[in-house]
Amino acid sequence: MLKIENLHVRYGNIEALHGISLYVDDGEFVALLGANGAGKSTTLMSIMRLFPPEAPIVKSGTITYKGNDLIPVQPHLVVAKHGIGLVPEGRRIFGNLTVYENLKIATYARKDFNRISNDYEKVFSLFPKLADRKNQRGDTLSGGEQQMLAMGRAFMCGAKFILLDEPSMGLAPLLMQDLFKVLKELNETGTTIFVVEQNAHIALKYAGRAYVMETGNIVMEGSAAELAHNEEIRKAYLG
Amino acid sequence: MPGTAFHYHKLFLNDGLITSGAYKLTLEMFFQNFLNALQWGSFYALIALGYTLVYGVLLLINFAHGDIFMVGAYIGFFIASFFLGSYAFHLPFALSGNVIFVFTVIITMVLTAGVGVTIERVAYRPLRKKGAGRLYVVITALMCGLVLENGNLALLGASRKSFPDLIEKSIYTIGGVTFTNIKILVIVTTILVFLFLEAIVRKTKIGMAMRAISYDRVAVLLMGIPLDIVIVFTFILGSSLAALAGILFVTAYPVLEPYMGAMVGWKAFIAAVVGGIGEIRGAFVGGFILGFIEIYVAAVFPSTLRDLIAFAILLLLLSLKPTGIFGIARAQKI
Ligand SMILES: Nc1ncnc2c1ncn2[C@@H]1O[C@H](COP(=O)(O)OP(=O)(O)OP(=O)(O)O)[C@@H](O)[C@H]1O
Numbered sequence: 001m002l003k004i005e006n007l008h009v010r011y012g013n014i015e016a017l018h019g020i021s022l023y024v025d026d027g028e029f030v031a032l033l034g035a036n037g038a039g040k041s042t043t044l045m046s047i048m049r050l051f052p053p054e055a056p057i058v059k060s061g062t063i064t065y066k067g068n069d070l071i072p073v074q075p076h077l078v079v080a081k082h083g084i085g086l087v088p089e090g091r092r093i094f095g096n097l098t099v100y101e102n103l104k105i106a107t108y109a110r111k112d113f114n115r116i117s118n119d120y121e122k123v124f125s126l127f128p129k130l131a132d133r134k135n136q137r138g139d140t141l142s143g144g145e146q147q148m149l150a151m152g153r154a155f156m157c158g159a160k161f162i163l164l165d166e167p168s169m170g171l172a173p174l175l176m177q178d179l180f181k182v183l184k185e186l187n188e189t190g191t192t193i194f195v196v197e198q199n200a201h202i203a204l205k206y207a208g209r210a211y212v213m214e215t216g217n218i219v220m221e222g223s224a225a226e227l228a229h230n231e232e233i234r235k236a237y238l239g
Numbered sequence: 240m241p242g243t244a245f246h247y248h249k250l251f252l253n254d255g256l257i258t259s260g261a262y263k264l265t266l267e268m269f270f271q272n273f274l275n276a277l278q279w280g281s282f283y284a285l286i287a288l289g290y291t292l293v294y295g296v297l298l299l300i301n302f303a304h305g306d307i308f309m310v311g312a313y314i315g316f317f318i319a320s321f322f323l324g325s326y327a328f329h330l331p332f333a334l335s336g337n338v339i340f341v342f343t344v345i346i347t348m349v350l351t352a353g354v355g356v357t358i359e360r361v362a363y364r365p366l367r368k369k370g371a372g373r374l375y376v377v378i379t380a381l382m383c384g385l386v387l388e389n390g391n392l393a394l395l396g397a398s399r400k401s402f403p404d405l406i407e408k409s410i411y412t413i414g415g416v417t418f419t420n421i422k423i424l425v426i427v428t429t430i431l432v433f434l435f436l437e438a439i440v441r442k443t444k445i446g447m448a449m450r451a452i453s454y455d456r457v458a459v460l461l462m463g464i465p466l467d468i469v470i471v472f473t474f475i476l477g478s479s480l481a482a483l484a485g486i487l488f489v490t491a492y493p494v495l496e497p498y499m500g501a502m503v504g505w506k507a508f509i510a511a512v513v514g515g516i517g518e519i520r521g522a523f524v525g526g527f528i529l530g531f532i533e534i535y536v537a538a539v540f541p542s543t544l545r546d547l548i549a550f551a552i553l554l555l556l557l558s559l560k561p562t563g564i565f566g567i568a569r570a571q572k573i
């Protein structure tokens with residue numbers, strides 16, 4: 001279980017999260033909703049232990065995963081040792097590497113060599129487009145294909161817990177549905193999913209639970225079904 | 240520094256294999272110069288590879304790199320002297336020159352890699368962790384180079400040292416073209432190094448990480464890759480190649496002095512930029528282009544004009560393709 005308690009973080013002198021608390025149980029599919037600038041990406045970067053100038057500094061509070069304190073952990077070890085992966089905002093594909101290399105580089109720290117080839121197969125069966133474009137440079141992919149590659153990469157890291165930062169951004173509705181179906185499938189085969197979204201429609205359709213964030217605070221939480229019927233949410237996020 | 244350039248230039252004229260000045264270019268001379276150009280190009284390429292590797296990973300121009308070349312040559316000198324029994328403390332048995340050469344190369348590459356990694360640790364890494372601007376890092380690199388030069392001067396004095404002849408020199412003549420086994424060694428080694436580096440960077444995961452870092456450092460962390468280890472690996476490669484270049488250089492032109500890395504270093508840096516900095520092929524091709532321009536210019540024009548004409552040609556190349564021959568323009572991400 002990932003557990004955040006009373007977390008305050010700041011960029012320079014500006015506090016961006018004002019004591020948020022949340023948890024994600026193993027095997028759950030949880031969404032974090034909120035408008036621009038609410039602090040959603042800040043939350044994910046804090047979990048990954050990224051550092052300035054990109055990410056904030058933790059002022060107080062705790063972040064634990066499976067009982068381990070994550071706060072002193074270096075970012076590459078959050079991935080390599082704790083098995084948490086992030087599909088970052090804007091995908092951040094390595095444009096100068098091929099699709100295959102983008103996936104291969106994600107296996108850098110893995111020791112379970114016998115499972116790696118299975119994982120390639122799984123990624124290519126979830127995203128057949130990537131198999132077709134295996135030897136193409138990352139920067140020649142379309143936005144949707146890049147999102148697939150970013151998700152495939154997080155999976156190839158061997159992550160059992162995947163965080164995603166607005167995966168639906170800039171995608172056509174049909175493709176969005178496809179990607180969330182893949183997430184659902186991953187979730188059903190044992191991967192825990194924590195997804196940040198502005199698109200509440202789609203997030204609440206696939207997630208089991210959700211949090212709503214506003215200007216650095218969590219203002220609402222509940223089951224996805226509950227939130228989908230909530231008047232305020234309907235007005236603010238579901239139009 | 241201009242004095243330095245002149246100094247090794249004279250040396251290189253003295254080896255009697257090249258004729259400069261107003262001679263007519265015959266076919267024999269063309270091939271003779273071709274070999275000389277390949278040898279000089281090899282020195283430049285080996286050093287340029289170090290500039291390009293570090294730039295590719297950190298977007299840092301490691302101006303200390305020319306002096307790492309010098310440090311490598313000196314370390315090689317002391318190791319070789321040790322094996323030859325020049326010091327009170329020595330081996331109880333004698334080794335042949337070729338064996339000593341091989342040991343000297345290996346040990347020197349390891350020790351010089353240590354020097355490069357130390358500079359990264361004490362000078363560059365703290366700045367990187369504090370998010371210092373690029374200008375400060377480049378100035379730090381320049382100062383590291385000056386510290387190495389002047390540290391050497393302080394420790395060993397200004398006198399030159401002469402590198403021992405470890406490899407027995409054989410001279411071959413084929414169809415009027417004269418060459419030595421050392422020249423062949425230099426050229427073949429450089430080509431092998433190039434193939435080796437290409438394989439590392441293209442095929443291995445750490446090589447992929449080296450390429451990926453220049454594109455997006457944060458995303459590299461998100462792949463579970465320890466940045467610092469990849470950076471240290473890059474400095475190990477670059478510095479050990481500079482050491483290799485240093486030993487090959489003094490094997491061919493056996494004079495060591497504290498400023499020997501300055502001018503050669505600048506030129507290799509220019510070669511790396513002309514080839515397209517950050518690209519391994521670029522450093523290789525850029526190094527050879529510079530070697531060829533220098534040798535053929537010196538063969539046709541008075542040698543005092545060599546650098547002037549060589550640099551004018553390089554300027555022209557850059558103005559035609561500002562990204563360098565293999566360079567690709569890209570938005571700079573750090
Ligand atoms: N690197 C940074 N340096 C300084 N302030 C930052 C930085 N990144 C974000 N902020 C600030 O922190 C607050 C939260 O930003 P964050 O990126 O977490 O929002 P978000 O919920 O992800 O928004 P969006 O949906 O637009 O991505 C904003 O006020 C933003 O200006």
Ligand SMILES: [Mg+2]
Pocket residue numbers: 040041042089165
């Ligand atoms: Mg965001």
